[in-house]
Amino acid sequence: MKFLKHSILVASLPLLIFTGCNDLIDLDPNGQVTQEVALGTLEGYELSIVGAYRAGRDPYQSNPDCMFKNANDDLIKGGILLNDDNQVSAQARLNGAFNPDLGTSTRLWNSYLGGLNLCNTILANIDNAQGVNPNNPAQVARINVVKGEAYFFRAYFHYNLIVLYDNIPLVNTPPNPSAPDFSVKPGDKAAIWALIESDLKIARTLLSATPSMNGKLTKDTAGHLLAKTYLWLGKYAEAATTATEVINSGSHSLVPLNQVFSEKFQGNKEILLAWQFTKVEPGVSGEPTAARTAQQYIPLYDRVQGVGRAFPQGGRPWARLHPNSYYFSLFQNPDGRLAAWHKTVWNFDGGTPDAPEALPAGVTLGDPVTAANVGAASGYGIDAITPTTWKYHEAETLGRTIGDAYGFKEVVEFRLGETYLIAAEGYMRSGDNNTALVYINKLRERAYGNATHNFTFINEDVLLDEHARELGQEGVRWEMLKRLNLLVNRVKLYNPTAGPNVQPHHARWPIPRSFVQLTGFPQNEGYN
Numbered sequence: 001m002k003f004l005k006h007s008i009l010v011a012s013l014p015l016l017i018f019t020g021c022n023d024l025i026d027l028d029p030n031g032q033v034t035q036e037v038a039l040g041t042l043e044g045y046e047l048s049i050v051g052a053y054r055a056g057r058d059p060y061q062s063n064p065d066c067m068f069k070n071a072n073d074d075l076i077k078g079g080i081l082l083n084d085d086n087q088v089s090a091q092a093r094l095n096g097a098f099n100p101d102l103g104t105s106t107r108l109w110n111s112y113l114g115g116l117n118l119c120n121t122i123l124a125n126i127d128n129a130q131g132v133n134p135n136n137p138a139q140v141a142r143i144n145v146v147k148g149e150a151y152f153f154r155a156y157f158h159y160n161l162i163v164l165y166d167n168i169p170l171v172n173t174p175p176n177p178s179a180p181d182f183s184v185k186p187g188d189k190a191a192i193w194a195l196i197e198s199d200l201k202i203a204r205t206l207l208s209a210t211p212s213m214n215g216k217l218t219k220d221t222a223g224h225l226l227a228k229t230y231l232w233l234g235k236y237a238e239a240a241t242t243a244t245e246v247i248n249s250g251s252h253s254l255v256p257l258n259q260v261f262s263e264k265f266q267g268n269k270e271i272l273l274a275w276q277f278t279k280v281e282p283g284v285s286g287e288p289t290a291a292r293t294a295q296q297y298i299p300l301y302d303r304v305q306g307v308g309r310a311f312p313q314g315g316r317p318w319a320r321l322h323p324n325s326y327y328f329s330l331f332q333n334p335d336g337r338l339a340a341w342h343k344t345v346w347n348f349d350g351g352t353p354d355a356p357e358a359l360p361a362g363v364t365l366g367d368p369v370t371a372a373n374v375g376a377a378s379g380y381g382i383d384a385i386t387p388t389t390w391k392y393h394e395a396e397t398l399g400r401t402i403g404d405a406y407g408f409k410e411v412v413e414f415r416l417g418e419t420y421l422i423a424a425e426g427y428m429r430s431g432d433n434n435t436a437l438v439y440i441n442k443l444r445e446r447a448y449g450n451a452t453h454n455f456t457f458i459n460e461d462v463l464l465d466e467h468a469r470e471l472g473q474e475g476v477r478w479e480m481l482k483r484l485n486l487l488v489n490r491v492k493l494y495n496p497t498a499g500p501n502v503q504p505h506h507a508r509w510p511i512p513r514s515f516v517q518l519t520g521f522p523q524n525e526g527y528n
Contacts (some may be wrong), residue, residue: 029448030219039416042129042139044145045122052153055115055214057275060411064088065104066292067321069475072506073497074490075327077498079319080300080380088320094501100513102525108164108396109512112157116171117156124174125146148206152222155199159225162192163232166508167524170195183521193233209251214267215276215410222248224272224414225421232483240426240435243419245434246272247439252416254446257340261391263398263409270417274410281401287406293392294400294407296320297473301346301385303378304369306359308351309402311395314343314388316405322388326494327472330465335447337469344387345369389473417443417470421463430460443470460484482507 059065069215070076071091087104088098093303102174132139154172161168170187203222211218223246230239246252252269259265260426267274279352281289298317302309321404323342338344346369351357359365360373367373369385375454377384394400394407420439429438441454443466455462467480481487491502498506516523 007255014041030341039048040130040141042126042132042146045126045129046142048118049122049146049149049153050120052115052149052157053275055111055118056153056156056413058111059104060275060291060293061277061289062104062107063292063296063405065107066411067091067296068104068108069478070321070473072491072495072502073477073481073487074494075323075472076109076321076495076497077324079297079322079367079386080383081319082321082497084318085320092321093498094498094503094506098506098510100510100516100523101483102510102512105509105516106512108509109161109515112161113169113171115153115157117175118159119150121174122150122171123154126150129296132261142514144206145208148203149217149224151199151206152203152217152225155222155229156225157204158192158196158199159229162189162196163482164509165511165524167511168192168520169521170375184521186522193229196229197226197233200229209249211267217273218251220249220251221273222413223249224422227419227426231422231425236425236426236429239480240423240430240432243423243426244439246419247423249418254416254420254442257336257446260415261341261393261409261412263394266410270415271410271412272414272416272419274412276410277408279408288408290408291411292406293411294394295405297322297388297392299384299386299388300377300380301369303380303384304346304348305375305377306348306350306357306363307346307369308349310352312347313346313349314393315395316403318405322386323473324494324496327468328387331467332453334449335453335469336449337447341390342387342436343390344392346385391473412474415474418474418476421467421470424458425463430461433458440466448517 003105012451022167059068067088067090071088072094076092078089082092086097088100089095090099090102091104100351126143129143132143134140144152158168158171166189167186169184170192200222203217204226206215207219207222209219223242227239227242227246230236230242252272253269255265255270260270275291277289277291279288279290295316295318298314298319299322300317300319301307302317328344348359348363348365348367348369349367350359360375363373373380374382374385392411394409396402398408400407404505420443424436424440427433428441436458437455440458440463440506441451444454445451447453447469455466464486468477471477478487481490487507488502488504491506492499495502503526505524508524510527511521511523515521
């Protein structure tokens, strides 16, 4: 099959920033790394594994793709400018454009399958790396780290594919360019989940306890994903035990609420995996390598007369998605997460020094914008200041300018707050509610500053609500609802944008039409 044979996908990787060694790799005219050059030496393997990090990070560098894990769960709604991006609109509305030709679906599928090919190529060859002395402990340790990363990412890509699409190929051997083309069939789901579990177990034994730099994998990264895998497999006791091991490893801890998503505290002790960006790393079209998440959730506040575009107000707004009213109804004061991780009030500031604006009648500097004084706001009214998440907000600390439609703050993939909830669910479903309460209440105590709001009982509804409060808009809600077979009903109930259109088949994404046509792979039911 041509795709699996040829898509190693190390193309356009910012490899050299991690190594500073521009003589280790040779790019052919298409930007692909040849196996002979990139994978011949230990240094080449260390360089090539960066391609797996890139395949994981890539969606967050794309405007249409960066919100794919949040676009249609039960906590979200479309923003004023949702229609400005047809692909985002299709994901958020689940309309007819959410189909096998959707660009986001094709890019995710191709990137993750390409990442699998890269990992398999590394795993099949690294033990024969040139110039390696098997009696050299330092070299063996370096090989083990790369193998641990390859095993983790093979699990990570399979995990994301099977969660999104259900029916996927099992890709556990490297591509063979000399083999004849052939049709592809869906892999056995039990075998795919078994490989994910096995790969993560191996990765835990090979990875380091602490990261060598921000964004690098650790044993706890693999342990966290393994615990999530156990929830999917219904191995609840194992999920609880594994999550508890991650929590008690000593390498990570919960941090104050205002540090979790702050650009000033990147790589804090709560983060288990976050995708890294930097202004100095060259990207595409002359722009730096940047995340596209910073502006997506910011409403059009600067359309309000007397409110200027400024970082404390949100920076450049794009108004694609926002938390919905159901989500905000779950918070009760004095839950500190409401203030720390959201913006619910905008204030009149008279515009900016280079673009001052007159204040509305009866308003003074610093007054909050309200339904009574928002004015027309370019025809948007109160929707221009709809409350929103602040988890992706970024100011100027990392070099972002007020006009930038991108940013450089890390995008959190896994953090310990989720690990606590995995432990709580695992213990609850194993029949140990008392221990489940210990773990879920650790998050309550951080949120409220004391134990006065701790839960005294736990069930699935309690878990779902606390999951929303702790992890809303972080890209993990959709998969939880799917796992619990609640996705369609809850989207119908609470999501005003996707609710009118959601159907049972939306619990799995459409297989890209190009892949189906090339390989004969069957399309998921409900799509044509």
